[in-house]
Amino acid sequence: xxxxxxxxxxxxxxxxxxxxxxxxxxxxxxxxxxxxxxxxxxxxxxxxxxxxxxxxxxxxxxxxxxxxxxxxxxxxxxxxxxxxxxxxxxxxxxxxxxxxxxxxxxxxxxxxxxxxxxxxxxxxxxxxxxxxxxxxxxxxxxxxxxxxxxxxxxxxxxxxxxxxxxxxxxxxxxxxxxxxxxxxxxxxxxxxxxx
Amino acid sequence: xxxxxxxxxxxxxxxxxxxxxxxxxxxxxxxxxxxxxxxxxxxxxxxxxxxxxxxxxxxxxxxxxxxxxxxxxxxxxxxxxxxxxxxxxxxxxxxxxxxxxxxxxxxxxxxxxxxxxxxxxxxxxxxxxxxxxxxxxxxxxxxxxxxxxxxxxxxxxxxxxxxxxxxxxxxxxxxxxxxxxxxxxxxxxxxxxxx
DNA sequence: TCAATTATGTACTGAACAGTAAAGTAACAA
DNA sequence: TTGTTACTTTACTGTTCAGTACATAATTGA
Numbered sequence: 001x002x003x004x005x006x007x008x009x010x011x012x013x014x015x016x017x018x019x020x021x022x023x024x025x026x027x028x029x030x031x032x033x034x035x036x037x038x039x040x041x042x043x044x045x046x047x048x049x050x051x052x053x054x055x056x057x058x059x060x061x062x063x064x065x066x067x068x069x070x071x072x073x074x075x076x077x078x079x080x081x082x083x084x085x086x087x088x089x090x091x092x093x094x095x096x097x098x099x100x101x102x103x104x105x106x107x108x109x110x111x112x113x114x115x116x117x118x119x120x121x122x123x124x125x126x127x128x129x130x131x132x133x134x135x136x137x138x139x140x141x142x143x144x145x146x147x148x149x150x151x152x153x154x155x156x157x158x159x160x161x162x163x164x165x166x167x168x169x170x171x172x173x174x175x176x177x178x179x180x181x182x183x184x185x186x187x188x189x190x191x192x193x194x195x
Numbered sequence: 196x197x198x199x200x201x202x203x204x205x206x207x208x209x210x211x212x213x214x215x216x217x218x219x220x221x222x223x224x225x226x227x228x229x230x231x232x233x234x235x236x237x238x239x240x241x242x243x244x245x246x247x248x249x250x251x252x253x254x255x256x257x258x259x260x261x262x263x264x265x266x267x268x269x270x271x272x273x274x275x276x277x278x279x280x281x282x283x284x285x286x287x288x289x290x291x292x293x294x295x296x297x298x299x300x301x302x303x304x305x306x307x308x309x310x311x312x313x314x315x316x317x318x319x320x321x322x323x324x325x326x327x328x329x330x331x332x333x334x335x336x337x338x339x340x341x342x343x344x345x346x347x348x349x350x351x352x353x354x355x356x357x358x359x360x361x362x363x364x365x366x367x368x369x370x371x372x373x374x375x376x377x378x379x380x381x382x383x384x385x386x387x388x389x390x
Numbered sequence: 391t392c393a394a395t396t397a398t399g400t401a402c403t404g405a406a407c408a409g410t411a412a413a414g415t416a417a418c419a420a
Numbered sequence: 421t422t423g424t425t426a427c428t429t430t431a432c433t434g435t436t437c438a439g440t441a442c443a444t445a446a447t448t449g450a
Contacts, residue, residue, distance in 0.1 A: 005417065006427070017344040025305035031408060041428060043410075052408065082205035100308060107305040109297060110220035160312045160367075160376040161383035168363025172355075174304045176324040183354040188356035191387040198396025199446040236399060236438080243397095247438065334422060 010048055013038040017049075018059045022101045026056050026108060026121075057124060063104045064128045071135055081143035082193050085162065089186035096173025098184055103149065103170035105129065133163040149193065158193065165189045205243055208233040212244075213254045217296045221251050221306060222317075244334035252319060259297045259323045266330055277388050280357065284381035287361065291368025291377055300324065309377035328358040344388065353388065359385045 016037040020029045020145045025181060035042055051106040074088035075081065096102065105128050140155035149155070169185050172178070215224045226247060229273070230237055244250035259274070270276065270284035291297065300323050307317045317341040334348035363378050 007416090023224070024309055024311070027220070028309060028311060029384055030406080032406095041430090042408090044428065046409075049428070060239070077278070093383055102304060105370070106301075106366045110305065111300040111364050112370050113295060114219055114223060116219070116223060126371045129367070132339050154379075156375075157379040160373075160379040164363035164376070164380035164384075165360060167366035168359035168361070171301045171304050171362035171366060172324070172359050173271075175300070176309050176321045178355075180351075181328070181359070184352040184355040185359035188352055189359075192383055198394080199398075201397065202446095226434080227436095237438090238400095239398060241439070355437050 006048070006129060008038070008040050008044070013040060013048070016064055017055055018063050018104070021056060021059050021114050022063075022104050022107070026052075027112060053121070058120060060104060060108070060121070060124060060128070064131070067103070067105075069136060069190065071108075071132070075135075075139045080168070081139060081146070082190075084139070086186075086190045087195065089136040089162075089165070089169075089189060093169060093173075093179075093182040095174060096169060097177065097179045100173065100177045102174030103167070106167050106170040107174065129163070129167075132166065136162050153163075153193070154190050199238075201243070203235050203239070204359070207244065208235060208243070209257055212250055213258050213299070216251060217256050217299050217302070219256075221247075221303060246372070248316070252316060253317060255299060255303070255316070255323070257292060259326070262298070262300075264327055266327070269331075270334045276334060276341070276343050277310075277385075279334070281390065282355075284364075284384060285378070288364060288368075288374075288377040288381045289315060289365060291375045292372065295372045297369030298362070301362050301365040302369060324358070324362075327361065328354050331357050335365045348388070356387075357384065 008108060016039070020033050020037045023029075024033060031042060031045070034052075034055070035045055038045065040048075045055065049058060065161055071088060071092075074091050075084045077087050080086040094124070101107075108121070109126060111118045112150055136153055136159035138160045140149060143149040144151065144153065144155055165185065169182055169194070172181055172185065211234070212229055215228050215232045218224075219228060226240070229247075229250070230240055234241075242249065244253060265285060265324060267285075269286050270279045272282050273279040274295065285353040296302075300320055303316070303320060306313045307320060309317070321339055331354035332350055335344060336350070337352045339346065339348065339350055344353075360380065364377055367380065
């Protein structure tokens with residue numbers, strides 16, 4: 001027997017929560033900040049999302065899913081997978097220029113090694129970073145198979161490198177948002193696989 | 196007229212504060228955490244450092260001074276300035292592998308755009324990142340002058356790129372501390388200026 | 391020895407916080 | 421229409437936090 005239905009859309013509420021966590025970070029995002037942005041009251045939030053930490057984990061995962069899908073789409077947007085990397089880096093640079101918020105995962109890095117009960121968040125952050133790397137790895141593996149990448153290249157090293165570059169762009173995009181710097185990072189980074 | 200002398204060493208106390216801020220971040224570092232690590236009581240901290248925010252700014256500045264000095268030393272540790280960049284990146288990678296803490300500045304990126312009265316910290320973080328870039332710029336400028344770098348290279352773009360790579364290594368060093376990844380980032384990153 | 395000054399230790403304050411209890415209310419099924 | 425379920429509202433709880441008042445201790449200068 002179904003009771004009273006939820007009066008708010010859980011996905012749009014989650015989107016608002018992501019925004020708040022993005023701007024303020026986990027600690028500084030108070031429940032008043034969250035509930036007012038989500039347009040719901042406190043007990044509704046607890047019913048729907050558990051508590052602040054599980055809400056944050058849900059937000060992290062949703063954010064990351066979108067981010068990873070965007071990355072995959074960009075990487076494979078060109079027939080030439082090397083050109084795809086360039087397209088992806090430039091698009092992500094421009095995205096940072098627009099939002100000025102960096103990356104929710106990179107922003108949350110200070111929650112790692114915190115011995116304050118953030119164990120699950122820590123594991124999740126590590127997993128999400130690894131997913132990014134693995135997506136890049138798969139891309140370079142395929143590029144090599146199809147002859148777009150020299151057999152001398154180490155696709156794992158390339159994946160780790162570009163993953164690092166992406167995190168670096170996120171930090172610059174947040175702290176010192178300079179379109180010149182972000183675009184230069186993207187342009188220089190791809191030189192190692194451009195001829 | 197001098198009163199009762201301070202019973203603790205202000206520099207070692209500041210070092211302990213840096214450690215706490217590094218591990219926990221600004222928000223999560225409580226005054227109890229700080230005072231117990233610094234081995235002083237609350238009023239002594241306020242007398243010596245003002246308040247939590249000014250203590251953090253002092254910690255940030257001290258950390259950054261050391262960091263920048265280390266970078267300059269590493270960059271100029273070889274006769275060949277290009278080799279110096281390689282030495283610096285590898286040393287910093289190994290440092291991340293040891294500490295697993297990332298970079299205090301990159302870790303504090305989520306305090307930017309926070310509209311919660313972090314204006315001075317925000318400005319400081321931007322300035323410190325810019326100092327890093329300028330140090331790299333000066334290095335590449337000198338390298339070009341001395342014929343170690345092609346005239347076609349844009350030393351500002353190179354500085355911004357390596358600055359980004361350094362921030363990326365800090366994020367990876369904190370969240371997903373993998374020596375393989377960190378060393379691969381360093382090795383791949385310098386390829387653009389290695390022959 | 392005493393006054394002036396500065397540090398220290400204890401204990402407190404008010405505010406902000408995450409989470410919840412309790413009562414009211416709206417929508418569903420029978 | 422009735423019983424049931426589940427959402428909403430309000431107000432509260434206990435805790436943690438940054439910062440401070442006050443008394444005390446240690447130094448210097450006169």
